[in-house]
Amino acid sequence: MPRIGTVRPRQPADVHVAGLGKQYPTRSGGTVAAMADVDLDVPAGEFVCVVGASGCGKSTLLRILAGFEDATSGTVAVAGAPVTGPDPERGVVFQDYGLFPWLSVRENIAYGPRQARLQRSVVAERTDRFLAAVGLTRFADKYPSELSGGMQQRVAIARVLANDPSLLLMDEPFGALDALTRSSLQGELSRIHRETGTTVLFVTHSIEEAVFLADRVVVMAGGASHGVPGHVKEVVRIDLAGERDVTSAEFNALKRRISALVHEEVAAPAA
């Protein structure tokens, strides 16, 4: 892994989630359990995808890990330290990008390193490197509103990577993109993960996306509207080496199996 300027790169973090629960107050004064007893351990450097139907609590899990929301019960630790709030060590990529519209592409990417008060030369070096990593060097001086959705999401990814996070949290990042852009960004993300070795927790609706990207796929089920709090139903290991062929039999067998889990058709033969 290349050294980042004069600053030592962070080690990828492991994630430890135990007995996690989240309750929301209801209008009638009671509470509703969105999520209960979620256990999840992610070793450092692993790429984990979380799939599940709407309302199963997968985004809530990610937002608690990001520090945007507090858990009602249970513990959440990243790299051994409890999560108490947002931190640049835990970079978040949103579905709607969340770029600063008044900053150029370059300034958006330089934002984190500048906030960290890194040397000017280090900021410039990192910005240039991640501009190149997502192929946006030519668009460095454009504003987000001048870019397509796919390009904006590339900026959002570069902006987070420039902070050298130990954990990358991605909340349906490609959900708003067209299929072609989506698959090319999946390829890029896969490559970036191989190069940086960062731990990734990736929430998605798309089972194919999960099987393509993940080392392990966490299937969540339930949710407030099902009367059962959201929980982890099963964790599926994806043992596909190297570049994944979405047309291969193994790939599609995994896809079918996870799809069955998501759609509650558990009776389907697994393995």
Next chain:
Amino acid sequence: MTSTEATPAAPATAAVPARAAQAAAPDDAPTAAAAPRTGRPGRPARRGPRVGPLLLALPVPALVLVLWTVGVQQAWELPFGIKMGFLPTPLEVGRRLVDLAVGGIVDDAFSGTLLAHLWASTQRVLAGFALAVALAVPLGVVMGRFSLAFRMLEPTVNLARPIPVTAWAPLTLLIIGYGDGSAIFLVFLAAFFPVLLNTIAGVRQVPVRLLEAAAMLGTKKAQVLYKVVLPASMRSIASGLRVALGLAWVILVVGETVGINTGLGAMITQARDQSKTDLIVAGMVVIGLCGFVADRLLTGLLALATRGRPTLT
């Protein structure tokens, strides 16, 4: 017969080149898109001869001036009981304006005093406006950002706001006294609420997503206001400033009515006392121009401050 057959044929052949031109357009489109965005590709050509904007804008004011002149000469009576015979002609107003600026035409107490009046009024507007901005922007940010402050202050603000500034004027004269202080205070009051309300509105509609993004990128809490909240609410604050500056010039005339000798409002008041209608209208023209120039300056200043960056849409 031949003529009836020929007639439908003619438009058909005429239509062919047009359709061909349309078909050619998509082929050109990619190059147009790849080229730097200067012109407006894909816009149909403007129909008819191009008329200069000045040429379009001039006839209406010219007509107004002509009607005004004729109306004064014929002593027209208009609705509302307007007796045009009492009005000065545009020419008289023009003479008075020139005399106000450089003197040497009318030769009375007002000759050549324009700059002094202008300067005195500008100072009062700037002082009152600056004070309003300095207080209303921070207060608006606090009220927009912290719901406790909002719930504590919003009812009071909205109770005080509907009181017209003109209604404050008599009280102001009694509790502050004649002079600069009253005028500046009235300008301040007039400018305060538009800036405050627009700042609150702008700050409240900053997307939560941007605040989350700022937090996870390591923005310190104290910097969030400056780094995210202010730029994200800039458009709304700017429109508040423009409304406020316009009102500041409006209220200036009221503020300068009593106990002030120098200032455009004072000048108009003195002109009324001496029944100098040409001077009154000249004063009105100058104040209107001041408001216009001030707005242009403010817009330019804001553009400079944001360095032409896009704002939140």
